[in-house]
Amino acid sequence: xxxxxxxxxxxxxxxxxxxxxxxxxxxxxxxxxxxxxxxxxxxxxxxxxxxxxxxxxxxxxxxxxxxxxxxxxxxxxxxxxxxxxxxxxxxxxxxxxxxxxxxxxxxxxxxxx
Amino acid sequence: xxxxxxxxxxxxxxxxxxxxxxxxxxxxxxxxxxxxxxxxxxxxxxxxxxxxxxxxxxxxxxxxxxxxxxxxxxxxxxxxxxxxxxxxxxxxxxxxxxxxxxxxxxx
Numbered sequence: 001x002x003x004x005x006x007x008x009x010x011x012x013x014x015x016x017x018x019x020x021x022x023x024x025x026x027x028x029x030x031x032x033x034x035x036x037x038x039x040x041x042x043x044x045x046x047x048x049x050x051x052x053x054x055x056x057x058x059x060x061x062x063x064x065x066x067x068x069x070x071x072x073x074x075x076x077x078x079x080x081x082x083x084x085x086x087x088x089x090x091x092x093x094x095x096x097x098x099x100x101x102x103x104x105x106x107x108x109x110x111x112x113x
Numbered sequence: 114x115x116x117x118x119x120x121x122x123x124x125x126x127x128x129x130x131x132x133x134x135x136x137x138x139x140x141x142x143x144x145x146x147x148x149x150x151x152x153x154x155x156x157x158x159x160x161x162x163x164x165x166x167x168x169x170x171x172x173x174x175x176x177x178x179x180x181x182x183x184x185x186x187x188x189x190x191x192x193x194x195x196x197x198x199x200x201x202x203x204x205x206x207x208x209x210x211x212x213x214x215x216x217x218x219x220x
Contacts, residue, residue: 033207042200042212043156058207090155097206099144099163104155 002027006091006105013112019078021108023091031094032074033102034058034066036087043090049074050097081112115139117211119201124217125191133186133214135201146202147175147186150213156200159186191218 004025013019023032030051035043035058045058047066055066063085065077078085088109092102116138125131137145144163148156162168162177162184174187188195196218201211 035210040212043202043208043210045207045209048207099161100204100206100208101146101158101161102208104157106155 004091004093004103004105006089006108009106009108011108011110013081013110015081015083015112017081019081019110021076021078021089021091021110023074023076023105024072025091025093025103025105026072027093027095027103028071029093029095029103030071031097031100031102032068033092033094034064034074034076035090035092036060036085037090037107038087046076046089047074078110081110083112086110086112115203115205115209117201117203117209119199119211119214121212122215122217124219126219127191127193129191131188131191131216133188133199133201133216135184135186135211137182137184137201137203137211139182139203139205139209141205142179143204143206145175145177145184146200146204146208147173147184148200148202150198150200152197159199161204188216193218193220 007022033048034046049068091105094102119135147159150156160175198213202208
């Protein structure tokens with residue numbers, strides 16, 4: 001069955017370190033998205049991609065970067081982790097932008113100490 | 114910019130009906146999603162409204178009024194397993210989410 005996976009599921013890192021969160025989908029979807037979820041804020045869009053070599057900034061992109069070298073993967077990199085980036089991160093993918101029903105991965109809980 | 118509002122919390126009794134409202138003011142609009150999210154889990158799709166009116170799916174129904182910037186999710190015959198957060202999201206080729214409504218179902 002097609003699925004979307006994230007790794008690691010839990011990560012503790014120190015301030016200033018570079019961290020990469022992996023997202024892999026086997027739906028063959030062109031569209032992929034990264035969100036962070038914090039209490040009181042709901043899901044906020046960090047970066048998104050509409051296809052290979054395409055990346056776009058979302059509403060909270062500062063301190064994050066993504067790259068899309070193939071259809072299946074959209075890794076999220078925190079260049080220099082900060083305590084404000086402690087959060088739960090969800091990756092999602094969708095087949096069509098018209099209805100844009102997004103399928104979410106299980107999430108990665110990141111703690112920056 | 115995007116402004117999407119929904120109540121923070123609601124409590125209801127098992128077997129009852131609860132209506133979760135969502136109002137939005139967004140720069141673009143292609144449709145409105147409702148997602149369900151249980152604690153510690155990923156959001157899962159409930160409904161998608163593009164046109165005005167009511168869409169019914171079993172115990173769950175969703176309504177949209179584009180002219181009023183308003184939607185609601187209606188949960189009927191509440192069950193304990195319906196205790197979760199319900200997220201309203203506007204589709205403008207990317208999704209903008211409200212902060213979510215936590216529904217607690219009491220026995």
